[in-house]
Amino acid sequence: MKRSAKPTLIVFGLLGGLLLLELLLPIVNLLFHADWSGWMAALLEPGAGKALRTSALTSAIAVVIMTLFGVPLGYLLARGDLPFKRFWIGLVFLPMVVPGLAGGILLLLTFGPNGAIGRPLDAWDITLTNNFAGIVLAQLFVSAPFVVVSAYAGFAAVDSKLEMAAATLGDSRWDIFRRISLPLAWPGIAAGITLAWIRALGEFGATLILAYNPHTVPVYMWVKFESNGLAGALPVAFLLVVLAMAAVTISMLLSRLTGYAEPVGVREHAPGRLT
Amino acid sequence: MKRICLSMSFGAILGTLYFVPMLLSCANRTENRKVSVLYAGSLATVMENGLGPAFAKASGYEYQGEAQGSLGAARMIHDRLRSPDVFISADPSVNEKILMGSQNGELVTWFLTLASSQLVLAYNPSSKFVDKFKAAEAGTLLWYEVLKTPGLRFGRGDPRTDPKGYRTLFLFELAGRFYQLPELPRLLGAPINPAQVFPETVLLARVQSGQFDAGIFYKHEVVAHKLPFVSFPPDINLGDPKFSAAYAQTSYTTPSGGHVVGAPILFTITIPRTVKNKVAAEAFVRFMLTSNELLKEFGLGNVEHRAGGDITQAPAELRSLSEGKYQP
Numbered sequence: 001m002k003r004s005a006k007p008t009l010i011v012f013g014l015l016g017g018l019l020l021l022e023l024l025l026p027i028v029n030l031l032f033h034a035d036w037s038g039w040m041a042a043l044l045e046p047g048a049g050k051a052l053r054t055s056a057l058t059s060a061i062a063v064v065i066m067t068l069f070g071v072p073l074g075y076l077l078a079r080g081d082l083p084f085k086r087f088w089i090g091l092v093f094l095p096m097v098v099p100g101l102a103g104g105i106l107l108l109l110t111f112g113p114n115g116a117i118g119r120p121l122d123a124w125d126i127t128l129t130n131n132f133a134g135i136v137l138a139q140l141f142v143s144a145p146f147v148v149v150s151a152y153a154g155f156a157a158v159d160s161k162l163e164m165a166a167a168t169l170g171d172s173r174w175d176i177f178r179r180i181s182l183p184l185a186w187p188g189i190a191a192g193i194t195l196a197w198i199r200a201l202g203e204f205g206a207t208l209i210l211a212y213n214p215h216t217v218p219v220y221m222w223v224k225f226e227s228n229g230l231a232g233a234l235p236v237a238f239l240l241v242v243l244a245m246a247a248v249t250i251s252m253l254l255s256r257l258t259g260y261a262e263p264v265g266v267r268e269h270a271p272g273r274l275t
Numbered sequence: 276m277k278r279i280c281l282s283m284s285f286g287a288i289l290g291t292l293y294f295v296p297m298l299l300s301c302a303n304r305t306e307n308r309k310v311s312v313l314y315a316g317s318l319a320t321v322m323e324n325g326l327g328p329a330f331a332k333a334s335g336y337e338y339q340g341e342a343q344g345s346l347g348a349a350r351m352i353h354d355r356l357r358s359p360d361v362f363i364s365a366d367p368s369v370n371e372k373i374l375m376g377s378q379n380g381e382l383v384t385w386f387l388t389l390a391s392s393q394l395v396l397a398y399n400p401s402s403k404f405v406d407k408f409k410a411a412e413a414g415t416l417l418w419y420e421v422l423k424t425p426g427l428r429f430g431r432g433d434p435r436t437d438p439k440g441y442r443t444l445f446l447f448e449l450a451g452r453f454y455q456l457p458e459l460p461r462l463l464g465a466p467i468n469p470a471q472v473f474p475e476t477v478l479l480a481r482v483q484s485g486q487f488d489a490g491i492f493y494k495h496e497v498v499a500h501k502l503p504f505v506s507f508p509p510d511i512n513l514g515d516p517k518f519s520a521a522y523a524q525t526s527y528t529t530p531s532g533g534h535v536v537g538a539p540i541l542f543t544i545t546i547p548r549t550v551k552n553k554v555a556a557e558a559f560v561r562f563m564l565t566s567n568e569l570l571k572e573f574g575l576g577n578v579e580h581r582a583g584g585d586i587t588q589a590p591a592e593l594r595s596l597s598e599g600k601y602q603p
Contacts, residue, residue: 047530105480105484108480108481108484108486109484109486112481112484112486113428113486113487114484114485114486114487115486118486129486130469130470208474208477209477209480212433212469212472212473212474212477213469213470213472214469223433223435223436225347225350226344226346226347226350226435226436226437227346227347227435227436227529227531228350228531229347229350229351229353229354230350230354230356231354232531
């Protein structure tokens with residue numbers, strides 16, 4: 001048994017290794033292009049700091065909104081007896097497959113100063129494009145599905161016998177949600193929230209259309225690329241890679257703290273671990 | 276036996292990962308029948324719906340175009356991120372500053388002026404201020420009076436990334452002098468006023484979808500997208516080489532330190548050193564230089580094909596199409 005398993009693992013290792021190489025090479029290559037002192041100077045420009053603040057703040061707001069609205073939706077999809085359930089789930093997946101640019105155009109037509117929702121608000125002097133609101137709207141559109149889908153998968157994987165047992169003991173639906181469903185589903189949801197945050201941080205296409213100003217880090221990088229070429233874009237690209245690595249590390253730590261080693265929405269089915 | 280199996284599967288893996296993309300790129304490489312053209316973004320409709328297909332039909336070559344902002348495109352060639360057969364810029368100075376000279380590796384040694392354009396004020400026909408725009412179009416109301424209307428939204432290009440962006444600044448500066456209204460440029464706010472400044476395609480989308488009432492565009496863009504527009508006098512629209520001296524009275528320094536001086540809007544065409552298919556590139560440039568009627572149909576102005584840089588470096592057949600020297 002053991003002897004025949006080994007070549008399989010070697011072949012799989014090669015397959016996976018080559019793919020990892022394709023992911024790793026561009027990052028290593030970026031470091032070979034490093035001009036550390038020049039990069040530091042570029043990142044200390046006021047524009048870069050402002051973009052970083054804009055990105056950090058908007059993505060944090062977006063993540064809070066996604067969690068507050070997305071987790072209940074995920075629970076509803078997993079446990080509520082919704083009519084046309086598959087349709088709603090499909091709808092949630094839609095923004096994940098629509099290109100950001102297309103999403104941005106759809107959002108602009110709705111929330112722009114002359115859009116279906118933007119126009120009445122405009123009469124009250126409320127603008128939803130070209131400001132933080134526009135950036136958050138774009139980020140929500142592309143990354144909220146990660147939270148909803150991970151919450152849906154997390155709640156659906158909770159053993160319903162546990163919830164039923166609590167119900168027979170007289171717990172209310174809210175108590176069951178708070179004490180059983182949410183804690184059990186949380187590691188998956190937390191991983192989903194982290195993924196959504198990374199996605200929001202890196203959002204470019206929809207943001208460019210909906211809120212060119214104030215620049216987020218990806219839009220700032222594009223402006224630098226257009227106006228200063230590679231020398232302008234590389235330091236910002238480096239910053240984005242560092243931010244992504246930080247996010248992945250935080251996600252790993254979060255999972256470690258909650259007792260799960262992998263920052264993914266799927267838990268190991270090792271016996272004894274779920275109890 | 277096992278070892279052979281292993282090395283075979285290793286080969287298979289390498290094959291799928293590295294050779295398949297290579298094969299795909301080979302299949303894509305009908306090299307000698309294809310011409311790749313990197314061109315100024317505002318020409319997208321003209322190139323993709325007009326001149327590109329017309330060239331393909333007339334010559335039998337496959338036309339492959341890519342639209343980028345002129346500055347961005349030149350930077351991409353400079354940084355070796357693109358290697359087009361032909362480069363069309365919306366500003367002669369983009370060639371001179373980013374691609375020509377030994378400091379830029381002589382990526383471009385010559386260029387020919389291809390066509391001219393002018394700035395216009397395009398508006399959305401369903402804007403609530405449409406009557407005012409129509410009055411300006413008919414000449415009964417001055418255009419800047421329309422732009423002063425409270426609640427009217429108008430946009431313009433970003434002077435950091437787009438020649439049209441700084442040309443709009445020149446337009447307003449010239450207008451201030453022409454109408455003797457020094458406060459006129461204040462309609463724009465700061466050079467990079469976040470409420471007005473957008474990337475080329477985004478601005479067009481905003482005006483077309485009615486999210487913005489109007490925008491400053493090149494005439495050929497507006498003609499291509501069938502938007503109504505108000506023309507400016509040639510003294511200020513940057514479209515008439517006769518006013519070169521007046522245009523040159525204006526200038527703008529980008530935040531990154533680049534200095535640009537006002538000049539007529541001229542598109543230039545060249546074959547950069549990155550060319551892979553010289554024959555096709557030559558055929559394409561010749562086709563462009565002899566397509567005045569088509570260019571005009573798409574809202575561009577016809578100009579004498581003046582040569583910038585060292586025209587002796589150009590292929591003989593193109594050299595013969597040049598009509599004098601280009602003076603900035």
